[in-house]
Amino acid sequence: MNSESKRGIKIELADASHLTAFKSYVDECVTDGIVLYEFIFNNHATYLNKRIAYARGEQLPKGWTPISTYFCIENDIILGSLRVRQGDSDYINNVIGHVGYETRPSARGQGVAQLMLSYIQNTVLTDAVIITCAPSNLASRKVIEKCGGEFLNQFYSKEEALQVLRYRLSPA
Structure with missing residues (x-):
């Protein structure tokens, strides 16, 4: 899947050709404190390949x-990453949602997250999904x-000691 905007930004399903851009993206995110990528420890290719396999339903952790x-890319630079989880579980429905995303720290405030989310609504979603964010994350x-x-509603997960705001997001 590929989408091109007027600015030359495209949204693409992650694949191995994104490795160089992914390394730069992850390194900037980790430097900024985005914990999602902290455990990669320079194993960028392994992590990216695992994410590609996850899309095929392969190598998934139990449960x-x-x-x-998906990556939002401009001039071979990943500006943001978005994940769409298929299926349901209590954890997906109440804590992490079906959609998760982040924007490269140096690209924040440029509409990247909204572009990615709109793209997913227009091209990927066929049914309404749950999306969550921290109550303190005003931008999200x-x-x-x-x-x-x-x-x-607002949901508190005792297991995660985490409070989230829950939203329903429908296809466009």
């Missing part, structure tokens, strides 16, 4: 559903709401 990863809340996310 996980398939996850497709605004993105979800601009894309038509319907606030459902």
Whole structure:
């Protein structure tokens, strides 16, 4: 899947050709404190290949559903990453949601997250999904709401010691 915007930004399903751009993306995210990538420890190719396999339903940790990863790319630089989880579980429905994303720290405030989420709504989603964010993440809340996310409730996960805002996000 590929989408091209007026700016030359494209959204692509993650594949091995993105490795060089992925290394740079991860390194900047880790430097900024995004914990999702902290455990990669320079094993960028292994992590990326695992994410590609997850989209095919392969190599999934026990209890996980398939996850497709998309990159928002401009001039061979990954500006953001978005994951779409297929299927349901209590953990997906209540804590992490079906959609998760982050924006490269140096690309924040440029509409990258909204572009990625709108793309997913227009091309990937066939049914409404759950999307969550931390109550303190005002930027993410605004993105979800601009894309038509319907606030459902606030949820506290005792297992994760984590509070999230839950939204329903429908296809466009």
